[in-house]
Amino acid sequence: MKRFLTTAVLCLLPMTAQATALEEAPWAPRAAAYRLTLFLGNLDPMPWDKLENSWTTPVTGSARNVSAVSKMSKAEVDAVTSALGSQDRQALFVAATDVVKNGILRSLAAADDALGTANAAQEVARAETLYRAFADGIKAGDPAGFRTLGRAWLTLNSAVGSAGLSQSGAPEPDHTAFAAARAVIETYLQDNFTAASFAPRAKLTSVPETTLQTGVSVDVPVSLPPGSDIADQREFPRLILQFEEAGLDEADMPLVAYGDMLFDSPQIFGGPARDLGFTCSTCHNRSDVNRDFFIPGLSNHAGGMDVDGSFFAPMFNDRNDDHLDTPSLRGIRFTAPYGRDGREASLRDFTRNVIVTEFAGEEPTPFQLDALMAYMRQFDFLPNPQIDRAGNLTDLASDAAMRGEVLFNTPFDGLNGRACASCHTPERNFRDGQTYDIGTSEAPFEGGSATQFDTPTLRNVNFTAPYMHDGSIPTLAGVVDWFNDSKSLNLNVDERSDLTAYLEAIGDGEDPYQVFQGRESTFRLAFDELTTFASTLNTLIPMQDAENIALLVETVAPDLAADASVMINQAAKPDVYLLSAHLQAVGDASAAGNWADAATAWDMFKTLQSEINEGMY
Structure with a gap:
C-alpha cells in the first residue's frame, strides 16, 4: 500500500472507523478468549476447532502467554469444555460469560481483602482488564449504566489505599467508598451478566441482558478479535510508480491521484x-503484500484470509474455510x-468484484473505477539487475x-514434458496468463473438478512469502521441494539448491523497503500523500x-x-489539525451546495499547507 497506517494504543474500546489502523492494548487471557468466542461464534459456519484453541492455547496479542483455562476454576473449565464438546453455541456463550463475570467478582473480593496494600490495586487492575471484554456492549446498550460503572471504577482505584514508601505518608484505604463502588459493579454484573438467565441470542454480543429483554435494537460497534493485525507490516515496502520514475508529479495527474x-x-x-x-492497501501494502495481516478465524496464517466468508459479505459466503494468500x-x-x-480477465471487473462481493461495498461509479485503474496501472516491479528485459540472468547472478x-x-517427464519456464515464461514476466490444476486443491465432490490456479509472476517473489495460492509453503526452497516430490522431478540436493538460487535471483529487487531517516519520516510520507490526494x-x-x-474529505x-x-x-501538530479542519470545511x-465557500476553504488549505510544509515531519 502507499499510505502509512499509524499505530496507537487503545486501552478499552474497539477500533474506530478510519483508515488509520490502531493497535489495541493486549488483552487478558480470559477476556481474549471471550472476545474470540463472540467473534468466531458469529461466523457461519462456526469454526469449532478454532473456538477450542482460543480457550486452551495462548491467544496471540494476550497480555500474558498463558491459556484462558489456566486462569479458570474447575467448574468453569468443565462448563466451557462441555459446550465445546457438544458444539452448543448458546451453552458456550453462557459459560464464557460466566468466566468473565466470575473473574471480575473474584478479583474485586480479593482487592477488598487486601485494601491498603499493593495487592489491592493489582486485583482492581485485573478486574478492569476483564471488564474490558464487556465494555463496548455496555456502552452501546446502556450508555447511562456505562457512565455509572466508569465512575465506580474510578472510585475503586482511588479508594484502595497504599502501603506507601517505608510505611509512611501512604493514603489510607477508604473502605466505605470501596464497598459502595464494588456493590455498584457487582449488582450490575449480577443483573446483566448472570448467564443462566440469558435468552438465546441470534448474534453473540456483550450487550447487557436487561437491555436485550426490552427488545430495543442495539448496534454494537464492529471490532476485530484479539490477535488481529491489520496495520502496515513492520518492513514498509517501497512503492514503484511509473510516473514517479519518469519524474512526473502525481498532483498534476488528478485521475491517478484520486485513484490513489x-x-x-x-x-x-x-x-x-x-x-x-479496511482499504485496498490494508492487504496490498504499497502495491505489495502486507505479510503481517492476520485475523483469527478468517486467516489460517499471516498474509491472507478467507475473502468469501460470512464476516465481510454474508451474501457471498461460500461456507468454505478457503484461506487465500494475498497476491x-x-x-x-x-x-x-x-x-x-484467474476468474476475471479484466482488472476493472476484478476490482469491482473485490469492492462489491468481497467487502460489501456499493457499486462504484464508472469514474471511481476509471480512477482506480489509472492508479493501479502505474504499479511497477522493483528493478532487478540480476535479470535483463527478456528475463535472462545477467552476469550479476x-x-x-x-x-x-x-x-x-x-523439460521434465513429471511436468508432461514441459519445463518450469513453459508456464513461468521469462520474457512474459515469468508467467503465461493461464490457469492449471497442479494438485494443490481438492475436487468439491467425487468426480468433480478441482480448482485451477493462475500462474503467478516470479518477479520480486523474494518479498511475498509464504507461497502457493493458500500460503501453505513458507520458503522458495520449500516450493522447489514440493514440486520435486509431487511431480517426481528426481532432483538431487545440489540441483534443488541451484534451482532455489535461480528463483531467488529472478525474484530479487533493489531496495525493497522504504528507508526512514531524519525528516524523511513516516509522517512526512503520509503528509505528502494525503495532501496529494x-x-x-x-x-x-x-x-x-x-x-x-x-x-x-471523509478519507483524508x-x-x-x-x-x-x-x-x-x-510542535507542529496544531497546524495539522487546522489543515484537517479546513478540509472538513470544504466538505x-x-x-x-455553497461552492464559493468550498473554494474559499480550499484556498485556505493550500495557503496553510504552503506555509507549514517544511515543518511537517
Whole structure:
C-alpha cells in the first residue's frame, strides 16, 4: 500500500472507523478468549476447532502467554469444555460469560481483602482488564449504566489505599467508598451478566441482558478479535510508480491521484470493512503484500484470509474455510487474469468484484473505477539487475543461479514434458496468463473438478512469502521441494539448491523497503500523500462534484489528524489539525451546495499547507 497506517494504543474500546489502523492494548487471557468466542461464534459456519484453541492455547496479542483455562476454576473449565464438546453455541456463550463475570467478582473480593496494600490495586487492575471484554456492549446498550460503572471504577482505584514508601505518608484505604463502588459493579454484573438467565441470542454480543429483554435494537460497534493485525507490516515496502520514475508529479495527474486516494479509502467498502477502516492497501501494502495481516478465524496464517466468508459479505459466503494468500499487485497491468483462480480477465471487473462481493461495498461509479485503474496501472516491479528485459540472468547472478537457470528451462517427464519456464515464461514476466490444476486443491465432490490456479509472476517473489495460492509453503526452497516430490522431478540436493538460487535471483529487487531517516519520516510520507490526494479538489470543486468531494474529505481529513500522533515535530501538530479542519470545511460547504465557500476553504488549505510544509515531519 502507499499510505502509512499509524499505530496507537487503545486501552478499552474497539477500533474506530478510519483508515488509520490502531493497535489495541493486549488483552487478558480470559477476556481474549471471550472476545474470540463472540467473534468466531458469529461466523457461519462456526469454526469449532478454532473456538477450542482460543480457550486452551495462548491467544496471540494476550497480555500474558498463558491459556484462558489456566486462569479458570474447575467448574468453569468443565462448563466451557462441555459446550465445546457438544458444539452448543448458546451453552458456550453462557459459560464464557460466566468466566468473565466470575473473574471480575473474584478479583474485586480479593482487592477488598487486601485494601491498603499493593495487592489491592493489582486485583482492581485485573478486574478492569476483564471488564474490558464487556465494555463496548455496555456502552452501546446502556450508555447511562456505562457512565455509572466508569465512575465506580474510578472510585475503586482511588479508594484502595497504599502501603506507601517505608510505611509512611501512604493514603489510607477508604473502605466505605470501596464497598459502595464494588456493590455498584457487582449488582450490575449480577443483573446483566448472570448467564443462566440469558435468552438465546441470534448474534453473540456483550450487550447487557436487561437491555436485550426490552427488545430495543442495539448496534454494537464492529471490532476485530484479539490477535488481529491489520496495520502496515513492520518492513514498509517501497512503492514503484511509473510516473514517479519518469519524474512526473502525481498532483498534476488528478485521475491517478484520486485513484490513489480511493485505494486508501475505507469509504468504498461496506460494513464491517468500512467501519474497521479496511482499504485496498490494508492487504496490498504499497502495491505489495502486507505479510503481517492476520485475523483469527478468517486467516489460517499471516498474509491472507478467507475473502468469501460470512464476516465481510454474508451474501457471498461460500461456507468454505478457503484461506487465500494475498497476491502482490506489483506490475499488475502485466499479470492478467486476476484472482488466484484467474476468474476475471479484466482488472476493472476484478476490482469491482473485490469492492462489491468481497467487502460489501456499493457499486462504484464508472469514474471511481476509471480512477482506480489509472492508479493501479502505474504499479511497477522493483528493478532487478540480476535479470535483463527478456528475463535472462545477467552476469550479476551467482554460479548457482546460472546452473538453476538451466534446470528451470529443462523439460521434465513429471511436468508432461514441459519445463518450469513453459508456464513461468521469462520474457512474459515469468508467467503465461493461464490457469492449471497442479494438485494443490481438492475436487468439491467425487468426480468433480478441482480448482485451477493462475500462474503467478516470479518477479520480486523474494518479498511475498509464504507461497502457493493458500500460503501453505513458507520458503522458495520449500516450493522447489514440493514440486520435486509431487511431480517426481528426481532432483538431487545440489540441483534443488541451484534451482532455489535461480528463483531467488529472478525474484530479487533493489531496495525493497522504504528507508526512514531524519525528516524523511513516516509522517512526512503520509503528509505528502494525503495532501496529494487533496489536490484533486482543484478539479472536483470546479466540477461541483459533491459526491466525490465528500468521499475524499471523509478519507483524508480524519487521517491527517490521526497521523499527527507519529510526528517527530510535535510542535507542529496544531497546524495539522487546522489543515484537517479546513478540509472538513470544504466538505461541509460542498455538501450544502455553497461552492464559493468550498473554494474559499480550499484556498485556505493550500495557503496553510504552503506555509507549514517544511515543518511537517
